[in-house]
Amino acid sequence: MAESNSTSEAVSYGYEGDVALVCVDNPPVNATGVAVRAGLQDAFRKINEEGKAKAIALYCAGRTFIAGADIREFGQPPKAPGLTEVLSEMEQSAIPTVSIIHGTALGGGYETALATHARVGMKGAKFGLPEVLLGILPGAGGTQRLPRLSGIAYALDIAVSGRHVPVEEGVEKGAIDRVVEAGDPREIAIAMGQEVVAGTLPTRRTDQLQAQADDAAVQQTLEMVQKKNPHLINLAECVKAIAASTKPIDEGLAAEREHFLVCMNSPQRSGLIHAFFGERAVSNIPEAKGETRSLDKIGVIGGGTMGSGITTSCLMAGIPVRLIEVQQEGLDRGVATITKNLDGALSRGKMTSDKRDAALAMLEPSLNMEDLSDVDLVIEAVFEKMEIKKDIFGKLNTICKPGAILASNTSYLDIDKIAATTDRPQDVLGLHFFSPAHVMRLLEIVQGEKTAPDALATGFALAKKLKKVGVLAQVCDGFIGNRILGHYGKVISYLVLDGASPAEVDTALENFGMAMGPHKVGDLAGLDIGYMTRQRRKEEGLPADERYGGDIADRICEREGYGRKTGKGYYLYETGAPVPNPAVDEIIDEVRAEKGITPKEFTEQEIVDRYMTAFISEATRVVEDGTAKRPIDVDMVFLFGYGFPRFRGGPLHYADTIGAAELVRRIEEYAKEDPNYWQVPPLLRKMADDGTTFADMNS
Ligand code: CAA
Numbered sequence: 001m002a003e004s005n006s007t008s009e010a011v012s013y014g015y016e017g018d019v020a021l022v023c024v025d026n027p028p029v030n031a032t033g034v035a036v037r038a039g040l041q042d043a044f045r046k047i048n049e050e051g052k053a054k055a056i057a058l059y060c061a062g063r064t065f066i067a068g069a070d071i072r073e074f075g076q077p078p079k080a081p082g083l084t085e086v087l088s089e090m091e092q093s094a095i096p097t098v099s100i101i102h103g104t105a106l107g108g109g110y111e112t113a114l115a116t117h118a119r120v121g122m123k124g125a126k127f128g129l130p131e132v133l134l135g136i137l138p139g140a141g142g143t144q145r146l147p148r149l150s151g152i153a154y155a156l157d158i159a160v161s162g163r164h165v166p167v168e169e170g171v172e173k174g175a176i177d178r179v180v181e182a183g184d185p186r187e188i189a190i191a192m193g194q195e196v197v198a199g200t201l202p203t204r205r206t207d208q209l210q211a212q213a214d215d216a217a218v219q220q221t222l223e224m225v226q227k228k229n230p231h232l233i234n235l236a237e238c239v240k241a242i243a244a245s246t247k248p249i250d251e252g253l254a255a256e257r258e259h260f261l262v263c264m265n266s267p268q269r270s271g272l273i274h275a276f277f278g279e280r281a282v283s284n285i286p287e288a289k290g291e292t293r294s295l296d297k298i299g300v301i302g303g304g305t306m307g308s309g310i311t312t313s314c315l316m317a318g319i320p321v322r323l324i325e326v327q328q329e330g331l332d333r334g335v336a337t338i339t340k341n342l343d344g345a346l347s348r349g350k351m352t353s354d355k356r357d358a359a360l361a362m363l364e365p366s367l368n369m370e371d372l373s374d375v376d377l378v379i380e381a382v383f384e385k386m387e388i389k390k391d392i393f394g395k396l397n398t399i400c401k402p403g404a405i406l407a408s409n410t411s412y413l414d415i416d417k418i419a420a421t422t423d424r425p426q427d428v429l430g431l432h433f434f435s436p437a438h439v440m441r442l443l444e445i446v447q448g449e450k451t452a453p454d455a456l457a458t459g460f461a462l463a464k465k466l467k468k469v470g471v472l473a474q475v476c477d478g479f480i481g482n483r484i485l486g487h488y489g490k491v492i493s494y495l496v497l498d499g500a501s502p503a504e505v506d507t508a509l510e511n512f513g514m515a516m517g518p519h520k521v522g523d524l525a526g527l528d529i530g531y532m533t534r535q536r537r538k539e540e541g542l543p544a545d546e547r548y549g550g551d552i553a554d555r556i557c558e559r560e561g562y563g564r565k566t567g568k569g570y571y572l573y574e575t576g577a578p579v580p581n582p583a584v585d586e587i588i589d590e591v592r593a594e595k596g597i598t599p600k601e602f603t604e605q606e607i608v609d610r611y612m613t614a615f616i617s618e619a620t621r622v623v624e625d626g627t628a629k630r631p632i633d634v635d636m637v638f639l640f641g642y643g644f645p646r647f648r649g650g651p652l653h654y655a656d657t658i659g660a661a662e663l664v665r666r667i668e669e670y671a672k673e674d675p676n677y678w679q680v681p682p683l684l685r686k687m688a689d690d691g692t693t694f695a696d697m698n699s
Contacts, residue, residue, distance in 0.1 A: 001025070002061050002186065005046070011039025013047060019193030020053035020095070021186065024060045029067035032108045032140075034079040036066070040112070041086045044093055055196035056097040057189035058116055064103025065125070066112055071134065071273055074264070083108050083140040084253060087115035088207075096196050096203040100189045101125045102182065104164060111138060114145035117203035119175075120192050121167025122182040127175065130162035134276060135269035135647060137238035139260035144252040145206040147245035150174045152214035155242050156221045160235055177201070211245040218243045231513050231647055234263040267657055271649030275639055278632045278650065281698070282471045285629065288460035290453045293403060295319060295462055299375035301392060303334020303365075306409055307381035309437025312341040315359040316351065316438060317465045322364045322371055331365050338363060341438050372399050377462070379431055381409040389413060390421045397422035405455050407431040412478040415448040426452035429459055432479060434641040442641030443468040444479050469640045474627045481637045483627065484651075487618035489530075490677065491610055492518050493549030496588060499599035500607055502570045503580045508607035513645030519570040520578060522553075523563030527570075531557040545676040551591045556584060613666045616655040617681055623652070623697065624683040631694035652694040660687035 002023040003014030010026035010033070022043045024030050032040075040058075047053055060066060069083060090097065090112075099105070099113035101121040110127045113119045121127065129138040129146070137143060138159055147155040150173045158165060158175070170176030178201065180188060195201035218239060225235035237259040244255035263269055296319070300311045303325045311321045315338070323338075325331035339360065346356045364371070372378055378400060380392050389408060396406050406428045408418055419428035430446025443466070445459035456472075463470025473479040478486050495505055506517020522530065534550040542548060556569060560583055563569030571578030592599055602610075619634045628634045635650020648654045655663060664680050671678035687693070 005043075006039075007042035007046065008035040008039030010035040011043050013043040015052060016190045016193070018054040018197045019190055020047040020056045021189050021193070022047070022056060022058045023186070024058070024066060025062065027062055029064055030060045030062060030109070031068055031070035032066055032083050032112065033070035033073060036070075037081050037083055037086045041081055041089060044090045044097075048093055048095060053095050055193040056093060056095050056116075057100060057193035057196070058097065058112070059100040059185040059189040060102070061185070065099070065101045065105040066109030067104050068107030068109050068130075069140070071276065074136075074273060075270065083111070084257070087112060087141050088253070091115040091117075091205055091207055093117075098189075098192050098196050098201065098203065100185050100192060101127060101167065101176070102185050104128070106164070107131050107138065107142075108140050111140040111142040111145070114149070114206055115141060117205055118177045118192075118196065118201055119170075120178045120180055120188070120201070121170065121176045122180055122185075122188065123167075124182055125167045126164040127167060127170055128162065128164045129159040130164070132160060132232070132234055132238055133162040133272065135232070135234050135266060135272035136263040137234050137241055137256075137260055139256060139264075141253060141256070143238065143241035143256045143259075144211075144245045144249060146175060147211040147242055148206050148209040152211060152242060152245065153217040155245070156217055156239060159238050159242060160221055160225060207249040213246045231645070232268060233266060234268065237262050268647040271645075271647045271653060274632075274635065274649035274653045275646050278636045278639070279469055281630075281632050282469060282636050283460050283463070285472065287447070287453070287456050287472055288470065290457040292458040292461040293405060293454055294376045295458065295465060297322065297375045299324060299372040299378040300381060301369070301372075301378065302381040302383075303330050303337070304381065305337070305435060306433060306437055307379075308334050308337035308341065309435060309439075310379055310381055310409065310433050311363065312338050312345075312438035313433070313466050313468075315342070315362055316345060317467070318359075318362070319465065320362040320364070322366055322375055324366055324369055324372065326367065328367065331367060335363070335365050341436075345438070369395055370399055372396065372404075374401060375404060377405040377407060377458070379407045379409055381433075384410060384413065386413055386417065389418050393418050393421045393428070397424065403427070405429065405458055407459070409433055411482050414477075415446050415475050416450075419448045419450060425450035427455055429455055430473070430475075430479070431459060431462070432473075432481075434481075440641060441468050442481070442637060443470045444473045444481065444637065444641075445470050446473050446475060446479055448475060469636055471633050471637050471640075472629055473633075473637075476625075476627050480622055480628045480634055481641050484615065484618045484622060484634070484638075485642070488611060488615040489518070490547075490549050491614035493553065494547065494674070494677070495602060495607060495610060496552060497549055497592065497595070497597060498602075499597075500602045501580070501588070502584065504602070504604075505607055505611075508604040509611060511604060512608045512612075513648055515643050515645075523569035523571055523573075523578070526562050526565055527553060527557050528562040531562075547674055547677060551595075552584075552588055555587045555591070556581075559587070560584065609666060610670065612651070612654065612658075613663060613670070614677075615651050616658075616663060617667060617679070617684070619651050619655075620681040620684045623694075624681055630698050632698045656693045656695055660684050660692070664688045 001012040003012035006012040013022045097116040098118040099116040105127040129142045131138050167176045222239045241256045241259040244252045299322045301324045314321045342356045345351045415430045419425035429451045432444035434440035434442045443463045460470045502519040509517050561568040572581045622628045631652035638644035667680045
């Protein structure tokens, strides 16, 4: 304990002259779990009762000030005392109080600071109300106290964006009272407490201030959030709670509670918090934690879209890259793409011009593969042909230094076959990036049969350096993401064959939360990619009992074009906004007539149900056969690599909201039409029988 008297296992207090010091020490981030709440209440009560102090300074031990409520308690039965009541009591302290902020004061942490009578931030510290990112709203007085200090418009900006704000900005807006040089929080707490005693650091109770109504800001923000993401009901609830800050504090806090509970009981809260923990859980595995090899210099083979994106990502992380191409033209194109990517990052404010120049200076383009002799890791990103990859890995085997990691960015090929062309399969693994590789955060880390533990752990270390979410996958056709995509992609074509229009499917899935329906995505990415894959599959011979769903897409490619890049696809793009292409309707009618299909109507819900049931079926198989370690790994693949709506938590988190028994019932129903495609995964049947969930498998 940092101070001599402890009021709980997480809070202690003591005295330095006239100043009472209250210390919160609750690793890792001093979240306001029950021990902190009870401890704070007790400490402030006791200091007031003891009556020895003229100021109370609150500070935190460890890496940060209080970073928020303890999210792990959400969804559990509440434990008294609640943070709101503790903060109201603290605010009424007869002795003036001050908070010392280092690291981050977020959510319930900043709300704690708002309830003290002054806020001092150390240089470099940040504050914010990021609750909306977790599907809720500031529920411990933040919506009432910040508007009283900084006005309704600023409170709306902070609470609706959820951004982490530098304390320097907070001073300009009245949200922070003073910024001091960074130092030991306890020393600063003593100094600031003494200033409070001396009257050189003014204090006042936030609840005694009045917030001025700002109907224009409220209305404008409400319209903006409802337009931007109608699914996130918490954004509108947050705006309404802030609008209530013109009322007396007790009424405002009661309004905040009502709006908070609407969000707390919503499925989106559970989905977004699943996403928060999932992002961290994927690398919280033994495979990611062992010893790692160096990552001081990386080689990338291939200057196409993927190779350039991977190179950009490494350069942005400060890792020098040697980029290899076979011809000068390809190399020049690669360097031009990388330069364009970095310029884009500069114009979006992601990096400074100095950093952009430094990044480019770390790029060494070369036409000579021998130049890879001293790199620590090579990422091959060439055309998806096994023979080409085998040839490259055979060469790398002789060129690269012992212990160098040899990685392939293949999106579906067998890593073990690639590794077999070397006499160091322990150094080979898959590093599957997603396009655009310098933007998309997912990195599938594919473990080959013989991949060494330290090579695998280095894959995770790379993900961390690149600020990506590394997910462990085992070898199979398409790994986690593309294998599941390959399966549910078929149900999209079956829906259209059987009666839905491409636009109906797109609208249904967009209303479900996808940023873009699958046909619009196809038009954007280019329909030729799927066309080539289908032709290859046809040449290889489709399984006899598989229903072929690609006729419509094939004819669109052959007669209309490949989507946006040729001006026509499922949609026409003459006016910019996509308009359904009437020629596609004719193709659909033609194919249905040839196949003797009488089209039926699908409601939006039926479209979503079939799509998600197909999605979940294959995702279950991926967990069942061990391609993914846990359901949460599958969820993160889709959130970070495929734009699955974050507020739904991921396909298998969503599956738990439906329940295994209902999913089995649906599959059996659909199987009456196509028993080959619709098969109940044994794991799902077992879950239905046992009454278990995917969440059970995550713990
Ligand atoms: N509750 C419980 N655990 C938390 C937590 C929280 N609020 N915030 C972080 N953690 C945990 C993480 O899960 C992680 O645990 P593991 O090591 O077991 O994986 C650990 O703390 C460290 O977190 P990070 O890996 O994220 O560390 P970082 O240094 O990269 O980032 C941080 C630190 C900026 C505080 C970041 O963790 C963060 O943004 N946390 C969430 C902050 C937040 O959203 N606060 C609002 C909470 S809701 C609220 O306060 C409601 C209210 O109105 C009362």
